[in-house]
Amino acid sequence: MVERILLTNGRVLTxxxxxxxxxxxxxxxxxxxxxxxxxxxxxxxxxxxxxxxxDLRGATVLPxxxxxxxxxxxxxxxxxxxxxxxxxxxxxxxxxxxxxAKTYLQSGYTLLxxxxxxxxxxxxxxxxxxxxxxxxxxxxxxxxxxIAERGGLGxxxxxxMEVVDGVRDIREVVARQCDSGVRSLKLFISGDGVVPxxxxxxxxxxxxxxxxxxxxxxxxxxxIVVHARGAASVAMAARTGVRIIHHACFLDDRALSxxxxxxxxxxxxxxxxxxxxxxxxGAEQWGMTAERVDASGYRDELRAQVDGLHKLKAAGIKxxxxxxxxxxxxRHGTYAxxxxxxxxxxxxxxxxxxxxxxxNIGPAAGxxxxxxxxxxxxxxxxVDGDPTADITVLQDHxxxxxxxxxGAFAYVDPEVYP
Numbered sequence: 356m357v358e359r360i361l362l363t364n365g366r367v368l369t370x371x372x373x374x375x376x377x378x379x380x381x382x383x384x385x386x387x388x389x390x391x392x393x394x395x396x397x398x399x400x401x402x403x404x405x406x407x408x409x410d411l412r413g414a415t416v417l418p419x420x421x422x423x424x425x426x427x428x429x430x431x432x433x434x435x436x437x438x439x440x441x442x443x444x445x446x447x448x449x450x451x452x453x454x455x456a457k458t459y460l461q462s463g464y465t466l467l468x469x470x471x472x473x474x475x476x477x478x479x480x481x482x483x484x485x486x487x488x489x490x491x492x493x494x495x496x497x498x499x500x501x502i503a504e505r506g507g508l509g510x511x512x513x514x515x516m517e518v519v520d521g522v523r524d525i526r527e528v529v530a531r532q533c534d535s536g537v538r539s540l541k542l543f544i545s546g547d548g549v550v551p552x553x554x555x556x557x558x559x560x561x562x563x564x565x566x567x568x569x570x571x572x573x574x575x576x577x578x579i580v581v582h583a584r585g586a587a588s589v590a591m592a593a594r595t596g597v598r599i600i601h602h603a604c605f606l607d608d609r610a611l612s613x614x615x616x617x618x619x620x621x622x623x624x625x626x627x628x629x630x631x632x633x634x635x636x637g638a639e640q641w642g643m644t645a646e647r648v649d650a651s652g653y654r655d656e657l658r659a660q661v662d663g664l665h666k667l668k669a670a671g672i673k674x675x676x677x678x679x680x681x682x683x684x685x686r687h688g689t690y691a692x693x694x695x696x697x698x699x700x701x702x703x704x705x706x707x708x709x710x711x712x713x714x715n716i717g718p719a720a721g722x723x724x725x726x727x728x729x730x731x732x733x734x735x736x737x738v739d740g741d742p743t744a745d746i747t748v749l750q751d752h753x754x755x756x757x758x759x760x761x762g763a764f765a766y767v768d769p770e771v772y773p
Contacts, residue, residue, distance in 0.1 A: 357387040361401055365411025369727040370418050370713040376706050377743050378415045385733045388762035393727055411737055414756050418725050419465025419734035421716035422677040422690055423624040424601050427455050428473035429681030434641050440473045441515055452481050456492030458687045465734040465760045468720055469498025471541040479536050491765055496720055499537040502528055507559035508546045522567045529568050533575035540572055542581045545588035548651040555584035565595035586610045593617055599624055604656045606663035614672050622719045623667055626678020628693045629685050630657045638684035664701040675719055676712035691749035698746050705746040733762040
């Protein structure tokens with residue numbers, strides 16, 4: 356028999372698209388793993404004997420959050436030593452990965468898009484464990500090892516990435532990763548100023564290679580995401596069919612035109628909080644000194660990214676929340692700080708920022724989630740307070756009352772709901 360759950364005596368934030376939406380008193384009825392009915396301003400009438408009634412005690416229910424740039428490989432105590440993570444014995448490492456998955460879930464994140472695994476099977480293994488109910492965690496679109504062009508950033512032999520030379524290579528690597536179950540494939544097509552010999556404006560690969568990668572991934576029902584910081588790399592990603600563009604720190608008219616030409620089938624995931632944290636000195640005690648920040652060009656990059664995000668917002672190009680969380684200056688569990696930066700730095704309203712982690716990410720990931728609407732999957736969170744008035748509510752773990760995934764309670768705060 357399908358379980359029916361009624362969420363009542365709370366406020367509902369549907370994330371239906373209204374830029375002025377605020378949480379309103381309402382009920383949500385769930386049948387099985389889907390939302391059956393939503394009522395605003397009136398009670399849903401049910402037979403109490405046939406429905407599990409959950410009293411939200413005035414809390415706000417909204418869609419589960421998503422992160423579109425996830426490195427679930429990075430443990431809770433990760434600093435910046437990728438090689439050490441790669442060398443960790445696999446059994447112990449998977450316990451670290453399971454702890455990260457649990458942390459995402461208890462932070463209100465019910466959907467993750469993988470952006471590169473440090474040990475190649477990390478995303479696949481934790482995805483399987485979560486799906487089988489062995490460990491708690493969000494929905495995960497698994498990634499494999501990141502892919503770099505020989506001679507570019509990450510393209511050295513014996514490194515942590517798969518290295519490709521030309522169209523034939525990239526077809527083979529994408530097909531092999533997809534055969535293993537990977538569905539989000541991360542390509543490095545630009546440099547990164549934090550490694551001065553590979554500046555952010557560098558461009559790697561070419562249109563033919565990216566188009567081939569997109570074609571092969573699409574044949575498997577997978578998609579391509581890219582590390583693209585410079586304008587030329589962003590333009591190339593947009594015109595070749597890449598689905599998600601990470602960073603997009605520098606934009607010019609050609610890059611903006613290429614993004615606009617794609618319409619609603621391209622998304623930008625900036626990772627704004629990461630840049631902000633580094634430039635603001637949050638990483639200094641872990642070796643990211645002021646001198647190193649100066650050498651990286653990140654101060655100029657942050658200014659350029661803020662300017663570019665204003666332009667993307669004005670052009671209606673979809674922005675996704677997410678970005679390199681897991682360093683000690685972007686600690687696991689602080690994922691919603693990205694939303695706070697959108698409000699503070701690019702003049703989004705709190706509900707617009709919330710949309711980047713809810714209604715925008717559902718279509719990007721290919722899941723029927725991100726809104727509270729009849730027929731969609733019941734991935735929901737319950738929080739104290741009004742995140743449309745104070746976006747930092749979503750960072751306060753003491754206010755995270757419950758998390759539902761697939762119509763079931765995946766996490767409940769024991770101090771509130773014993």
